[in-house]
Amino acid sequence: VELFAATVDIVVGGSLVRRLMPLVSLGKTQLDLNGKVVAILWQIYLMVGPSWGSLRSFCRSVRSVTSDMGTERMIADCPSCLGGFLKTMFPESKHEEDDSSPWLFDTAIFMPGFRHMVDNLIQRGLSSMKCFPAFLTNLKSVLKFLRNEVNMNEVCRSLERDDVVGLANVLKKAKLPTFANWRWGTLAEACKALEGFLNSLAERFDTG
Numbered sequence: 001v002e003l004f005a006a007t008v009d010i011v012v013g014g015s016l017v018r019r020l021m022p023l024v025s026l027g028k029t030q031l032d033l034n035g036k037v038v039a040i041l042w043q044i045y046l047m048v049g050p051s052w053g054s055l056r057s058f059c060r061s062v063r064s065v066t067s068d069m070g071t072e073r074m075i076a077d078c079p080s081c082l083g084g085f086l087k088t089m090f091p092e093s094k095h096e097e098d099d100s101s102p103w104l105f106d107t108a109i110f111m112p113g114f115r116h117m118v119d120n121l122i123q124r125g126l127s128s129m130k131c132f133p134a135f136l137t138n139l140k141s142v143l144k145f146l147r148n149e150v151n152m153n154e155v156c157r158s159l160e161r162d163d164v165v166g167l168a169n170v171l172k173k174a175k176l177p178t179f180a181n182w183r184w185g186t187l188a189e190a191c192k193a194l195e196g197f198l199n200s201l202a203e204r205f206d207t208g
Contacts, residue, residue, distance in 0.1 A: 007020050
């Protein structure tokens with residue numbers, strides 16, 4: 001199960017109001033464009049439904065869809081399917097369907113998220129260096145090892161048996177972030193955390 005979260009920015013009287021849409025989950029068969037369109041329509045239905053008029057009015061009021069460069073980028077250009085959605089979800093309901101527009105969000109454009117664009121720049125810039133792929137592989141291996149609870153518990157027990165309690169305590173308190181391929185901004189956080197961790201180890205060895 002994958003969570004599908006979205007926010008909606010509403011301009012009211014010149015002021016911007018941000019609201020968190022109802023949180024829904026996606027099944028294994030809903031990770032494509034169709035599944036995510038159904039998910040966002042269900043979120044809209046929970047917010048402004050159940051009438052056809054309110055749903056269609058909301059969809060026509062959407063000016064932009066901001067997301068990453070994955071499947072979600074195609075939601076803004078999705079063909080009209082609101083009528084089919086309602087018929088599938090509520091086969092016994094009656095509504096006056098108006099498919100005058102060929103698009104679900106007929107006034108919306110796609111806007112890539114700023115942080116995702118920065119992540120892409122970081123990825124392409126660093127990946128252009130010959131030494132970076134090997135560095136990234138080693139960094140991920142170290143982080144994966146140190147974040148594994150079983151590995152860390154065994155290392156700490158070994159150190160405590162050797163009467164290196166201080167170093168074992170440093171390892172137990174280590175807070176190392178994960179590094180995700182689609183979140184290149186976390187690379188700096190991971191490196192800083194690992195640097196602090198290694199500096200603590202170095203101080204323990206120096207004083208030991």
